[in-house]
Amino acid sequence: MLYLTREDMQRVMSMEEAIGALESAFRLYSSGQAVVPLRTMVDVPKHNGQAIFMPALAGDALGIKIVSTYPDNPKAGKPVTPACMVMLDEKTGEVSCLMDGTYLTQLRTAAGAGAAMRALAAKGAVVGALIGLGGQSACQFEALCVAVPTLREIRVFDIDPQRRAAFAAERDGVNGLRVLPVASGDEAVEGADVVTTVTTSRKPVFSFASVKKGCHINAIGSYTPEMQELPPELVAGCDLIVLDTADGVLHESGDLLKPLAQGLLEGKKIDTELGHVLLGEAVGRTSPEQITLYKSTGSGVMDAVCASAIMQRARQAGVGVRIG
Ligand SMILES: NC(=O)c1ccc[n+]([C@@H]2O[C@H](COP(=O)([O-])OP(=O)(O)OC[C@H]3O[C@@H](n4cnc5c(N)ncnc54)[C@H](O)[C@@H]3O)[C@@H](O)[C@H]2O)c1
Known part of the structure; x- marks a missing residue:
């Protein structure tokens, strides 16, 4: 069995390669070649915690991500959401690899947006x-840079002013890219060609009036019916909505459930998956003027396929620690 740390994973898998892995994950999922049971949640009231188990099989990638939420952990100097990905040998069922689930989530989610x-x-x-x-x-920042190499400026916004100043200072000027901290979501979005939202917000983080024609938006944050990042007018008024998985987004995300409940999406097509676009079964952007939206809530298929690609590269490169 192989054990991979975040550093091991970073050594063997670039964002470019992760985007390729996610493209194949979406194709497998949307062509019915993946088995992704509903995630199982186990409450641990004694310790104010919850463990979430996310299994998936896609192609020969078989695994389960275990993510826990323990809000009291920081008191003991531990992370709130520890996570581990467990890969199994599809032929024998034996555990073949353990890897850092927190970094896997960050990488596969950003590569999905890429x-x-x-x-x-x-x-x-x-x-x-x-x-x-x-x-x-x-x-997510890296995915913007890699997937859209023509970018010359990225505006960054967070409700925490120190966070946006530090984030921009660390990245401004690298590879000639201007990274600008701004004071509102609207200031970030005005004139932007591509936008990524990845917050824990329960209300829209910018207004539809700020969105320019031709913009593409990745909405990553909202994964419960109460959470919302997008103005409902955008969801109603954009030209194309593409989901990572229709099952997940249409059951979980306030970004779509709220405008649906308000009757704003009647007659609008909202079940196209990115996999269908990549397979050529659904139409993507058809003009530079269109506003397109990718909404993600995440899926075990993204973890399993990305983790499988990382494991294969690590084996080839002799990276990681062998256990047993
Ligand atoms: N789609 C997916 O597959 C996927 C995967 C991982 C995480 N997520 C979701 O993405 C979100 C962000 O995850 P994270 O791990 O970075 O969380 P985090 O708590 O580390 O960071 C959230 C950030 O959002 C900022 N924020 C909150 N409200 C805001 C607002 N209105 N405007 C601007 N900034 C605001 C906070 O200040 C914070 O810096 C969470 O909701 C998480 O569940 C989605």
């Missing part, structure tokens, strides 16, 4: 925006 930008963003995008500068943001 795949969406590659498929849906208008060509020649120069201005990007990133809203929400927490745990996911470093990988």
Whole structure:
């Protein structure tokens, strides 16, 4: 069995390669070649915790991600959401690899947005925006840079002013890219060609009036009916909505459930998956003027396929520690 740390994973898997892995994950899922049972949640009231088990089989990638939420952990100097990915040998069922599930989540989620930008963003995008500068943001920033290499400026916004200043200072000027901290979501989005939102917000983080024609938006944060990042007018008024998985988003995300409940999406097609676009079964962007939206809530298929690619590369490169 192989054990891989975050550093091991970073050594063997680039964002470019992760985007490729996610493209194949979406194709497998949308062509019915993946088995992704509903995630199982186990409450641990004695310790104010919850463990979440996310199994998936896609192609020969078989695994389960275990993510826990223990809000009291910081008191003991431990992370709130420890996570581990367990890969199994599809032929024997034996555990073949353990890897850092926190970094896997950051990488596969950002690479999913990267795949969406590659498929849906208008060509020649120069201005990007990133809203929400927490745990996911470093990988999301990298996905913007890798998937849209024409970007010259990325505006960054978080409700925490120190976070946005530090995030921009660390990245401004690297590879000639201007990284600008701004004071509101609207300031970030105005004039932007590609936008990623990755916050824990329960209300829209920018207004529809700020969105320019031709913009592509990745909405990553909202994964419960109460959470919301997008203005309902955008969801109603954009030209194309593409989901990572229709099952997940249409059951879980307030970004779609709230406008649906308000009757704003009647007659609008909202069940197209990125996999269908990549397979050529659904139409993507058809003009540079269109506003396109990718909404993600995440899926075990993204973990299993990305983790399998990381494991294979680590084996080839002799990276990681062998156990047993
Ligand atoms: N789609 C997926 O597959 C996927 C995967 C991982 C995480 N997520 C979700 O993405 C979100 C972000 O994850 P994280 O790990 O970075 O969380 P985090 O708590 O580390 O960071 C969230 C950041 O959002 C900022 N924020 C909150 N409200 C805001 C607002 N209105 N405007 C601007 N910034 C705001 C916070 O200040 C914080 O810096 C969470 O909701 C998480 O569940 C989705």
